[in-house]
Amino acid sequence: MRRATWMVLVGAIVAEVVATLALRAALDSPGWYALTAAGYVTAFVLLALLLRMGAKIGSVYGVWAASGVALTALLAAWLFGEALTWPMVLGIVVVMVGVVLVETGHTDDKPAAPGSAAPGSATGPAGRRTEVGA
Numbered sequence: 001m002r003r004a005t006w007m008v009l010v011g012a013i014v015a016e017v018v019a020t021l022a023l024r025a026a027l028d029s030p031g032w033y034a035l036t037a038a039g040y041v042t043a044f045v046l047l048a049l050l051l052r053m054g055a056k057i058g059s060v061y062g063v064w065a066a067s068g069v070a071l072t073a074l075l076a077a078w079l080f081g082e083a084l085t086w087p088m089v090l091g092i093v094v095v096m097v098g099v100v101l102v103e104t105g106h107t108d109d110k111p112a113a114p115g116s117a118a119p120g121s122a123t124g125p126a127g128r129r130t131e132v133g134a
Contacts, residue, residue: 005055012046013067015039020072024080059103066099 001009019039026032043064050060070092077084 001055001059005050005053008046008050008053009055009060009063012043012050012064013071015042015046016064016068017071017075019043020068021075021079024076062099062102066095070096 016039019036019042022032022035022039026036047060047064051057073082073084073088073092076082
């Protein structure tokens with residue numbers, strides 16, 4: 001992923017984590033619900049922007065979700081005194097390793113854009129080219 005893509009992705013992760021922590025805080029003080037809503041809207045707008053920038057959903061969503069889970073668990077333990085056990089820490093590590101494997105397993109090949117198929121072929125499901133009349 002390009003640097004700009006990573007910057008937007010980090011913004012989406014931060015927005016989602018802030019929203020989730022604000023949701024927890026809102027249980028005691030309802031004023032936090034506004035930050036919860038703003039954070040989730042921001043996170044999803046940034047995710048949509050990432051897709052528009054050409055980022056792959058498998059990579060983006062994996063990194064976003066796993067990072068969100070890890071950061072939320074760590075910060076909830078620190079801010080709210082929630083339990084963080086060794087099995088939870090191990091689970092966070094395993095998820096993060098899985099995300100790294102998914103990210104490094106992607107190729108940079110992009111599917112053909114709709115309407116850009118070569119003469120004599122058509123674009124089928126998921127942007128795959130299929131031969132027509134052959």
